[in-house]
Amino acid sequence: MRTAATVWHLTRRSLREAVRQPAQEAGNIIIPLFFLAVLVGAIGPIAGDSFGVDNFMGFQVPVAILSAAANISVSAGLGTITDIQRGYFDKLLLTPAPRSAIVLGRIAADGVRTLAITALIVVVGIAFGSGFDAGPGGVAVLLLGSFGFGMGYSGINAAIALRTGSPQAAAAGGLFFFPLIFLSTAFAPKEVYAGWLEALATANPITYILEAQRSLIIDGWDGLDLLWGGLATLGFGAVSFTLTFLALRWRTS
Secondary structure (H helix, E strand, O other): OHHHHHHHHHHHHHHHHHHOOHHHHHHHHHHHHHHHHHHHHHHHHHHHHHHOOOOHHHHHHHHHHHHHHHHHHHHHHHHHHHHHHHOHHHHHHOOOOOHHHHHHHHHHHHHHHHHHHHHHHHHHHHHOOOOOOOHHHHHHHHHHHHHHHHHHHHHHHHHHHHHHOOHHHHHHHHHHHHHHHHOOOOOOOHHHOOHHHHHHHHHOHHHHHHHHHHHHHHHOOOHHHHHHHHHHHHHHHHHHHHHHHHHHHHHHO
16 A cells, blocks of 8 residues: 555656646657658558558557657656756655655656557547547557556666666667667568568567557457557566666665
8 A cells, every 4th residue: 555655646746747847748749740740641642552551540640659658758767867866766765655666656657648648649640530440448448558558668767767877878768769669560561571670570569569559440359469469568568667676776775
C-alpha cells in the first residue's frame, strides 16, 4: 500500500509539472502529427501499388503513437536529473517511501501522458480516414498497450538519468528510438525489405507492437498479432525496468 500511495502522489506531481510546461507538451503532440501528415501525404498515394497497403493512414497511426511515447519519455530522465541536482531526490531517500516508487512515479506519469496523446492521435487518424475496425473495445486495448509502451520506454531514460546524472545523456536517450523504429516495419511491410533488413525487423520488438496496433485499426481483432504485440511490450518493459532498478541501486548504494 505504501508503494502504491507513493507512486500515486509522485505521478500527480510529475503530471502537474507537465501541465506547467505547455510548450513541451505541444511539441510532443505536434511533432508526431506533423510526420504522420508528411508520410501519409508522400507515400500514401503509392503505398497500395508499391507494397499492398491501401490504408496507409491506418498503417502510420501506430508509428505516430510510438514516436510520441519516445518524445515524452525524455522528461522522465530530465525530471529525475533535476530532482537529483536540486537535492529533492536525496530528500525522498530519507523518507519512508520505497525507493522503487521514487522512479516509478515519473515513469507512470509518462505512461499517462502517452495514453492521452495516443487518444488524440487516434481521433485525428479516424478523422482523416484511418478507420478503426476493432471498434471501441479495440481503442481501449490500443490505449492500454500505448500506456504500457510509454512506461517501458520511459524506463530507459530514467535508467540513463540515474546512472549518469547528466542532462545531455538523458536527452540523448531519445535517440535510441531511431534505430528501433527504422529497423522495424514502420514504413512498409517487412516482406518488401531486403533480406538483411527483413531479418532485423523480424527480431525487433517494435515490429510486433506496431503490427498489434495496426491489426486493431486496419483488420479488426487478430489474436495472434495481439499476443505477439503484448509479449513484445511486456518484454521491452521488463528489460527497461531491470535497467532502471539496477541504475537506482547504483545511485543509492
